[in-house]
Amino acid sequence: MNLLGKLSWSAIPVHQPIIMGTVACIGVIILAALAWVTAKGSWLYLWREWLTSVDHKRIGVMYLVLAMLMLVRGFADGIMMRTQQAVAAGGAQGYLPPEHFDQIFSAHGTIMIFFVAMPLVIGLMNFAVPMQLGVRDVAFPTMNSISLWLTASGVLLTNVSLAIGEFAKTGWVAYPPLSELQFSPGVGVDYYLWSLQIAGVGTLLSGVNFVTTILKLRAPGMGYMRMPVFCWTALATNLLIVAAFPVLTALFAMLLLDRYLGFHFFTVNAGGNAMMYVNLFWIWGHPEVYILALPAFGIFSEVSATFSGKPLFGYRSMVGATMAICVLSYTVWLHHFFTMGASASVNAFFGITSMLIAVPTGVKIFNWLFTMYGGRVRFTVPVLWTVGFMVTFVFGGLTGVLLALPAVDWQVHNSVFLVAHFHHVIIPSVLFGCMAGYNYWFPKAFGFKLDERWGAASFWCWFIGFHLAFMPLYVVGLMGMTRRLQHYDVLSWQPWLLAAEAGAVVILAGIVCQIVQLVVSIRAREQLRDTTGDPWNGRTLEWSTSSPPPAWNFAMLPHVGEIDAFWAKKQRVHARQERSVQRREYEPIEVPKNSPTGFVTAFFAVLTGFALIWHIWWMAGVGLLGAAVTLLCFMFRVEDEVEIPAEQVALFDQSHPVEISL
Amino acid sequence: MTETRWDVAPGDRPGISVSEQGTFSGFFVHTIGLLLAVILTITSFWVANTSVLWTPGVPAGLVVLAIAQMGVHLVFFLHITTGPDNTNNILALAFGVLIVLLVLGGSIVIMANLNENMAAHTEPMNLQMQH
Amino acid sequence: MNIAVGVDDVHEGELVNTSEAGPAPKRIVVSYGFWIFLLSDIVMFSALFAGYAALARATAGGPTGSQLFNQQTVAMETAFLLLSSYSCGLMSLAINSRGYFGTFLGAGVTFLLGAAFLSLELREFATMIAIGATPQRSAFLSAFFTLVGCHGLHVAVGLSWLVLMMIQLAMRGFSPVVERRLHCFSLFWHALDIIWVLIFTVVYLMGVVP
Numbered sequence A: 001m002n003l004l005g006k007l008s009w010s011a012i013p014v015h016q017p018i019i020m021g022t023v024a025c026i027g028v029i030i031l032a033a034l035a036w037v038t039a040k041g042s043w044l045y046l047w048r049e050w051l052t053s054v055d056h057k058r059i060g061v062m063y064l065v066l067a068m069l070m071l072v073r074g075f076a077d078g079i080m081m082r083t084q085q086a087v088a089a090g091g092a093q094g095y096l097p098p099e100h101f102d103q104i105f106s107a108h109g110t111i112m113i114f115f116v117a118m119p120l121v122i123g124l125m126n127f128a129v130p131m132q133l134g135v136r137d138v139a140f141p142t143m144n145s146i147s148l149w150l151t152a153s154g155v156l157l158t159n160v161s162l163a164i165g166e167f168a169k170t171g172w173v174a175y176p177p178l179s180e181l182q183f184s185p186g187v188g189v190d191y192y193l194w195s196l197q198i199a200g201v202g203t204l205l206s207g208v209n210f211v212t213t214i215l216k217l218r219a220p221g222m223g224y225m226r227m228p229v230f231c232w233t234a235l236a237t238n239l240l241i242v243a244a245f246p247v248l249t250a251l252f253a254m255l256l257l258d259r260y261l262g263f264h265f266f267t268v269n270a271g272g273n274a275m276m277y278v279n280l281f282w283i284w285g286h287p288e289v290y291i292l293a294l295p296a297f298g299i300f301s302e303v304s305a306t307f308s309g310k311p312l313f314g315y316r317s318m319v320g321a322t323m324a325i326c327v328l329s330y331t332v333w334l335h336h337f338f339t340m341g342a343s344a345s346v347n348a349f350f351g352i353t354s355m356l357i358a359v360p361t362g363v364k365i366f367n368w369l370f371t372m373y374g375g376r377v378r379f380t381v382p383v384l385w386t387v388g389f390m391v392t393f394v395f396g397g398l399t400g401v402l403l404a405l406p407a408v409d410w411q412v413h414n415s416v417f418l419v420a421h422f423h424h425v426i427i428p429s430v431l432f433g434c435m436a437g438y439n440y441w442f443p444k445a446f447g448f449k450l451d452e453r454w455g456a457a458s459f460w461c462w463f464i465g466f467h468l469a470f471m472p473l474y475v476v477g478l479m480g481m482t483r484r485l486q487h488y489d490v491l492s493w494q495p496w497l498l499a500a501e502a503g504a505v506v507i508l509a510g511i512v513c514q515i516v517q518l519v520v521s522i523r524a525r526e527q528l529r530d531t532t533g534d535p536w537n538g539r540t541l542e543w544s545t546s547s548p549p550p551a552w553n554f555a556m557l558p559h560v561g562e563i564d565a566f567w568a569k570k571q572r573v574h575a576r577q578e579r580s581v582q583r584r585e586y587e588p589i590e591v592p593k594n595s596p597t598g599f600v601t602a603f604f605a606v607l608t609g610f611a612l613i614w615h616i617w618w619m620a621g622v623g624l625l626g627a628a629v630t631l632l633c634f635m636f637r638v639e640d641e642v643e644i645p646a647e648q649v650a651l652f653d654q655s656h657p658v659e660i661s662l
Numbered sequence B: 001m002t003e004t005r006w007d008v009a010p011g012d013r014p015g016i017s018v019s020e021q022g023t024f025s026g027f028f029v030h031t032i033g034l035l036l037a038v039i040l041t042i043t044s045f046w047v048a049n050t051s052v053l054w055t056p057g058v059p060a061g062l063v064v065l066a067i068a069q070m071g072v073h074l075v076f077f078l079h080i081t082t083g084p085d086n087t088n089n090i091l092a093l094a095f096g097v098l099i100v101l102l103v104l105g106g107s108i109v110i111m112a113n114l115n116e117n118m119a120a121h122t123e124p125m126n127l128q129m130q131h
Numbered sequence C: 001m002n003i004a005v006g007v008d009d010v011h012e013g014e015l016v017n018t019s020e021a022g023p024a025p026k027r028i029v030v031s032y033g034f035w036i037f038l039l040s041d042i043v044m045f046s047a048l049f050a051g052y053a054a055l056a057r058a059t060a061g062g063p064t065g066s067q068l069f070n071q072q073t074v075a076m077e078t079a080f081l082l083l084s085s086y087s088c089g090l091m092s093l094a095i096n097s098r099g100y101f102g103t104f105l106g107a108g109v110t111f112l113l114g115a116a117f118l119s120l121e122l123r124e125f126a127t128m129i130a131i132g133a134t135p136q137r138s139a140f141l142s143a144f145f146t147l148v149g150c151h152g153l154h155v156a157v158g159l160s161w162l163v164l165m166m167i168q169l170a171m172r173g174f175s176p177v178v179e180r181r182l183h184c185f186s187l188f189w190h191a192l193d194i195i196w197v198l199i200f201t202v203v204y205l206m207g208v209v210p
Helices: A019-040 A043-051 A054-087 A098-131 A141-163 A188-216 A229-261 A273-307 A315-331 A334-340 A344-356 A360-372 A380-405 A407-414 A416-446 A452-478 A491-523 A565-574 A597-613 A615-635 A648-654 B022-051 B057-075 B084-118 C026-055 C071-096 C100-130 C141-174 C178-208
Strands: A588-592 A639-644
Touching: A019 A043, A019 A141, A019 A273, A019 C071, A019 C100, A019 C178, A043 A452, A043 A597, A054 A141, A054 A491, A098 A141, A098 A188, A098 A229, A098 A273, A098 A407, A098 A416, A141 A188, A141 A597, A188 A229, A188 A597, A188 C026, A188 C141, A188 C178, A229 A273, A229 A315, A229 C026, A229 C141, A273 A315, A273 A334, A273 A380, A273 A416, A273 B084, A315 A360, A315 B084, A315 C071, A334 B084, A344 A360, A344 A565, A344 B084, A360 A380, A380 A407, A380 A452, A407 A588, A416 A452, A416 A597, A452 A491, A565 C141, A597 A615, A615 C141, B022 B057, B022 C071, B022 C178, B057 C071, B057 C178, C026 C178, C071 C100, C071 C178, C100 C141, C100 C178, C141 C178
Parallel strands: none
Antiparallel strands: A588 A639
16 A cells, blocks of 8 residues: 555656746745744744734734735736737647646636635734724634634645646536546646635634624624624625535535545436536535625725715615625526526526626615715725726626626626626725725734825726726627637637736736835835824724734723714714723733644644545544644633733833724 | 623523523423424324325425424424524524525525436427427 | 613613623623534535435436335434433533533433434444445435435534533533533534434435335
8 A cells, every 4th residue: 555645756747847937936935934034033923923823913914914925826827827818829829738727727716716815805804893893802713713724724735736736627616527536537626625625614614703703792882783884794794604605515525525435426427417516516606706795895885984084875775785785695696507507487587686686786886986975085095996996896797787697698608708707896896895905904903004105006007907907808708719718719819818918917017016015115114103093084993992903902892882983982072072081990801812723723634635635544544633632632721811911901001092092 | 780681692591591591490391392302203204104194295294394393493402482682593593594495495496497408308309399 | 772872881770782782791602603603514414405305316227215214213313313302401401500410411311322323323324335325326325325424423523522521521510611512512412403303304204205
């Protein structure tokens, strides 16, 4: 019996120079980072303050770091595809052989959805929601850490597939029968399945965590209709996570059973039904896009209200629209497979529901517009991203309403028209929203603002680049170009694809601007310092803390009397009706203890996943045993909280004064 | 001193504190629940294995009995009530039930429809219009 | 109905609405979180049920449910699980009144009944595999083994959890943490019986209806 299962030296793709070059680059960067940390002597700090942290703020930052790194990888995949399609016209074969190109488009989708968009929104929710609710942390802080590190495990496994083995060549949706063992005998699909299964557990735990936090842990006085809208969208999102991710878990388990144990869920023989995979996949897949979009909508609500100096227009209709989207998103999934063969009446039903879901989204757009109308709008970087979203998303959404008609969809299903549509909605909503959120909450997290000019530059590059990259795809999709083509022989498509390539380059400039923005801001952090905790004249409770806040967020939990309680407090203070800072009796505060459980569990998860992929059964056993032991240690731990003495709380407050607090 | 009416944790009996829940009344509630569940279970087996119900109605009957059994579990073992302090628990349960119905019902309808339309027809092609 | 709560203080003597009362006590938070997790688990089972429903007739010329399922075995399994749910309920009563003997007795009975359920199920699987009705035989059998097997796996995890909880109870006594975890266990155990109701109805009872 081979001790290393299917693993051998031939798993390393030495004959593929592009991959080896990439691996070498990533290796150099990782080594450089490790060397830098060692040189600064920061390992203990890193372990104590970040890797074992259960503080929602730190966890949120780590999610965002993960997401930004994977954005670079996912974008690299994207621009490689654009370049290949720009040159591979007529007889030209381009520079990417089909086996490699197939892995690239599969990795691009997988990474962007699971390892960029999800960590972005979950990270921002992690950072902001507890503070907006006026509490100290989420309901289950250690589980929060486990969620983060399981997501990181998925990231690691997917990236290891670059260097050892291969990735799936099935597209990010991995339909059988192509993804079955018979037609994908390599390890690629296994890398895909195990990475996502592990990360999926983490996401599900996050969903449970946040639903509980939002429903059961809010500051005194904060009834449901006094919560910030971002918290409402977070609630809807996490309800969808709890409702949708288990379906994906079951589905991937079924495919794994087919591949590993010869079951017949989706095989071509013995009664398997590949259509059922498509059905169950999209039962998860459609709520997933709303999981991504809803927090972004919440960010736009916060940003538009704050920078217009006005309350959000139509709070109740916003809440109603959010919960309506939450429920309706579970009734439209068949529109992803109109062409699979359901009858006209079934298709029509789902076409109607798909059009219906545009209505609450429209309500939200109007509410944002009316929020800004009549306000004194400050065109900061978050507002640029917001306006860019409103302009772009409306058109993207309209193409969605077009596609909701089965008759239209039959013409353009699986063409690049579809590719253009979903990028036209996901990028403005999720990416622009998270960039807005990143710029908006950065001063709160780190104590200094981000540079405005480079931020604006990155926005304009993204905005122009996005349109240049994706509008030609509508045209060439209507001309008949299918998606995922490694080469094509219709030469009239090429000019459009060259334009799309140019757009991708402009987006690259936008990403570079974002990196420059960060570097410049760190260099100039003293000039950009946020000294009041409230750099934007904000409305919600997180702005009543110092920047960055202490681990315990609030020395005393605020008592909330209305929506936008912090803003109301500021009005009363300016009208001299109240003192700006209440005299306070400091009490000791219990905060959850840091724990290595998350990090160690993730280590064993990676070990188990890698072992299962390569059929190294003994190693998988070791990994599972290790995870079980870790869980036992966590279960039997004696102390789970640390008490911060009142003097320490008082000292922090005195050395980090804020102008106004509740 | 303000009095806070907290929600009830799922599984706790509403209206009384945790320490008061270990009484004889709790024992009676659980025992009644067991008896009801046993009766419903026996009925299910009886309905399925004999022809006491009209045969095409058996699946529907079984579903009704199953729902009743689940209800007995929820009410007698998990103490789910419709009181105001149970609202969050019921809402969560209702949300879960809605999702389950959508997933199950939607999948059954869709898969049946797909299977019917996509099945290989071995008999000569039906020249009539098919829906 | 919202009572206008002043920003600086809460009015004395007024009943505070639950939604405005501030962060809930830990027992409620932990139980509710576990309740939500259970709902996610039920959604996962519904996906497996959907798969089973779609593949129930896909026997690929192999054995069907009515040929394989033994009603007596299923009846006994159902009885064991239902009684274990009852004994778990009695265990909860003992926990609430902090009775060590009642708790250990209830846990022991629950464990034995649950283990009996599992052993019957494992024997059923072994018998089926021995006659060639393996999950690799047909899509129907794949779906059957996965759905029923997943439930059995949950029962096994539950039994292990019960053992660990009894160890922890012996070590730590009725601390708040232990009480919360035992409460979560009982939620889990009752949920498993609820899912079993659906399984024996849809898979076994409907499986034998012509």
